[in-house]
Amino acid sequence: MLNPSFTRIGLSPIVEISERIRDLAPRWEAANGGKFAFLQRGELADNTPAYITRAIGEAIEAGLTRYPKSGGEPWFKDAVLARLAEAGISDVGREHVLCTYGGQEGLQLTFNLFAGGRVVAFAPTWSCVLENIAPYGNYTLDPVAFIERDGALEIDFAQVEAKLPGADLLYVNTPHNPTGKVFSREELSRLNDLCLKHGVRIVSDEAYEDFVFGGARHVSLLEFPGDHIFSVHTCSKSYAATGFRIGYTVCRDANLISKMTLGEYTQTAGVVPFIQKAFAVALTSVEEREAWLRPLMERFGRRRELIVERLAPVLGPGLYRPEGAFYFFLNLKGLVPEAPAGTPQGAFVLQRFLDAGVAVIPGTAFGGPEYAHHVRLSFSGIEEEQLGKALDRITKRVLG
Numbered sequence: 001m002l003n004p005s006f007t008r009i010g011l012s013p014i015v016e017i018s019e020r021i022r023d024l025a026p027r028w029e030a031a032n033g034g035k036f037a038f039l040q041r042g043e044l045a046d047n048t049p050a051y052i053t054r055a056i057g058e059a060i061e062a063g064l065t066r067y068p069k070s071g072g073e074p075w076f077k078d079a080v081l082a083r084l085a086e087a088g089i090s091d092v093g094r095e096h097v098l099c100t101y102g103g104q105e106g107l108q109l110t111f112n113l114f115a116g117g118r119v120v121a122f123a124p125t126w127s128c129v130l131e132n133i134a135p136y137g138n139y140t141l142d143p144v145a146f147i148e149r150d151g152a153l154e155i156d157f158a159q160v161e162a163k164l165p166g167a168d169l170l171y172v173n174t175p176h177n178p179t180g181k182v183f184s185r186e187e188l189s190r191l192n193d194l195c196l197k198h199g200v201r202i203v204s205d206e207a208y209e210d211f212v213f214g215g216a217r218h219v220s221l222l223e224f225p226g227d228h229i230f231s232v233h234t235c236s237k238s239y240a241a242t243g244f245r246i247g248y249t250v251c252r253d254a255n256l257i258s259k260m261t262l263g264e265y266t267q268t269a270g271v272v273p274f275i276q277k278a279f280a281v282a283l284t285s286v287e288e289r290e291a292w293l294r295p296l297m298e299r300f301g302r303r304r305e306l307i308v309e310r311l312a313p314v315l316g317p318g319l320y321r322p323e324g325a326f327y328f329f330l331n332l333k334g335l336v337p338e339a340p341a342g343t344p345q346g347a348f349v350l351q352r353f354l355d356a357g358v359a360v361i362p363g364t365a366f367g368g369p370e371y372a373h374h375v376r377l378s379f380s381g382i383e384e385e386q387l388g389k390a391l392d393r394i395t396k397r398v399l400g
């Protein structure tokens with residue numbers, strides 16, 4: 001009999017759509033002229049900064065090519081501690097840090113540490129948690145939808161409180177994929193209090209911690225005391241390093257981190273040591289990080305403004321302006337036609353975008369049929385000029 005965990009999981013719609021357009025994009029370009037716009041993936045088009053790739057070569061030459069220390073090398077953990085100290089978190093030690101294969105493995109190990117059950121999560125929810133991490137860990141996902149009010153996304157605290165009793169985990173993701181909401185300190189503090197009251201552990205997914213706009217500030221749940229919080233981090237986004245697969249998870253319960261270390265030993269033996277070395281350099285090179293992130297965020301900020309400028313007149317006050325990450329989650333109800341009978345609305349909306357030479361992710365990838373008129377648009381991998389052209393096609397051919 002197949003392990004039921006494997007029968008419950010599927011390929012992320014994001015990966016599926018990216019595969020599909022590999023063939024479709026060149027055909028569209030040949031037929032239409034112009035460039036197909038890849039607004040589907042949460043991945044930077046920029047290369048990993050050279051000071052990091054150089055460090056990989058040096059680490060290989062220095063012989064860091066043997067079995068790793070499961071859970072992370074002490075010097076990698078020290079680099080994480082230095083990075084956390086920068087954010088004012090200094091009451092953690094090596095025993096509270098686990099080096100993982102990206103944020104994804106951090107989430108998977110955290111979820112799998114417990115026996116499964118029920119995880120409360122804000123909806124819409126990152127598709128991988130919905131389709132993979134939660135079902136693989138034998139959890140049912142209990143969604144709490146954000147309340148859309150006056151251009152803001154608010155937390156329905158009454159619903160959270162109603163759902164927490166008897167739940168095993170609360171999954172919080174700030175900055176949030178797919179909406180771009182950045183949870184405020186006050187919101188996180190209230191969520192933390194509710195979790196403490198009901199004895200629920202928090203999984204805090206901070207993959208987009210370095211991507212905040214305007215006056216927004218990322219607050220880590222680790223800034224709150226307690227050993228019920230797992231904060232899951234990744235180098236994928238902050239260092240344009242999705243292919244290196246490295247991240248780290250932090251929890252103040254050293255016993256649980258040592259259990260997760262055994263889990264990691266069992267499944268992979270640990271993260272490739274020369275990659276750990278290069279990202280230990282990345283985490284501790286504060287000036288290089290600033291020099292890389294500042295211009296990057298200026299470019300991202302301009303892309304975000306361009307989208308607002310072009311779409312606000314069409315979407316009106318319903319357009320939510322992301323404060324973080326690099327996505328817009330657009331509600332196109334009333335702006336796109338209804339699907340003909342027999343065609344799912346999400347697939348129909350996606351096809352309109354693909355016909356216009358733009359790849360996006362249908363909203364249903366992040367929740368149920370209530371998101372059939374939504375799409376997630378990512379501005380992480382497209383320069384302003386091409387983005388402008390894609391937005392022209394969206395307003396004229398998709399919404400027109």
Ligand SMILES: Cc1ncc(COP(=O)(O)O)c(C=O)c1O
Binds near residue numbers: 102234235
């Ligand atoms: C919300 C969220 N969490 C975690 C991740 C994990 O990324 P990785 O496994 O590449 O570190 C992603 C990647 O897209 C994400 O969107």
